[in-house]
Amino acid sequence: MLRSVLTKTLYDQRRAFPAWVVGLALLVAMYVAIWPSVRDQPSMNQFLDEMPEAFRALFAMSGADMSTPVGYIEIELLSFMGPLLLLIYAVGTGAAAVAGEEERGTLDQLLVTPLSRGRILTEKFGALAVGTVALSAVMGLALLGEGILADMDLPVGNVAAAMTHLALLALVFGALAFAIGAVTGRPALSRSVPAVAAILAYVLNGLGPVVSWLAPWQRYSPFYQYAGHDPLRHGFSFAAASVSLLTIAVLLGVALVGFAQRDVVR
Numbered sequence: 001m002l003r004s005v006l007t008k009t010l011y012d013q014r015r016a017f018p019a020w021v022v023g024l025a026l027l028v029a030m031y032v033a034i035w036p037s038v039r040d041q042p043s044m045n046q047f048l049d050e051m052p053e054a055f056r057a058l059f060a061m062s063g064a065d066m067s068t069p070v071g072y073i074e075i076e077l078l079s080f081m082g083p084l085l086l087l088i089y090a091v092g093t094g095a096a097a098v099a100g101e102e103e104r105g106t107l108d109q110l111l112v113t114p115l116s117r118g119r120i121l122t123e124k125f126g127a128l129a130v131g132t133v134a135l136s137a138v139m140g141l142a143l144l145g146e147g148i149l150a151d152m153d154l155p156v157g158n159v160a161a162a163m164t165h166l167a168l169l170a171l172v173f174g175a176l177a178f179a180i181g182a183v184t185g186r187p188a189l190s191r192s193v194p195a196v197a198a199i200l201a202y203v204l205n206g207l208g209p210v211v212s213w214l215a216p217w218q219r220y221s222p223f224y225q226y227a228g229h230d231p232l233r234h235g236f237s238f239a240a241a242s243v244s245l246l247t248i249a250v251l252l253g254v255a256l257v258g259f260a261q262r263d264v265v266r
Helices: 005-011 016-039 043-050 053-059 069-078 081-104 107-111 117-149 156-184 187-207 215-220 222-227 238-260
Strands: none
Touching: 005 117, 016 069, 016 081, 016 117, 053 187, 069 081, 069 117, 069 156, 081 107, 081 117, 081 156, 081 187, 107 117, 117 156, 117 238, 156 187, 156 222, 156 238, 187 215, 187 222, 215 222, 222 238
């Protein structure tokens, strides 16, 4: 008997999720292993300074110094690769939560149980949130644990803050995929729209400081809420987190309302 949609959804990831954990730990290990060879190379900062301003804005966090552990991790991991991987997981999981099950014909098995549609969706999203937060925690713990081996003096509190904001960023786009899937039942649309939205949001945040007509819109990008206050250097931002949480709550509300109005039983 189905006792918990949340635990069943997590159980269904029992093969893929460990691969995500190992992959993230190995990715962090790779960056940590490279750090000693980068640390004493002033030419790396010179290389960044010589990059075109627009390119530097997109792929290097403002003011980051490659010769410091914080600046190195910001540029190499947190500016692009870390968010990319977490977004792939969150968007893929969000799209599969409802639209994927509907496409496979397994959603009907949930809907004929005594569980309400609202509870099914809430627990489905809960599983998405648990997985996303867990992967962010894995990345943070790998940074701290593996960083010790390479003498990377990373502030524990700020690493936790950066991972929290990274999880919230991924959950914003995961919630968008989840909502589109719940409202339309189309997995392809649930994946493609958040992917395009993430690219546009990334470009908006990156080019906002160097393109005058984009500057007023930069603060509306989820990537600005993620990195605009530089959490690895300055810690947790309640204001940025509040905006992200509100966005997630609105998208979850859209999913609940839209799914409640659909006839999905075949």
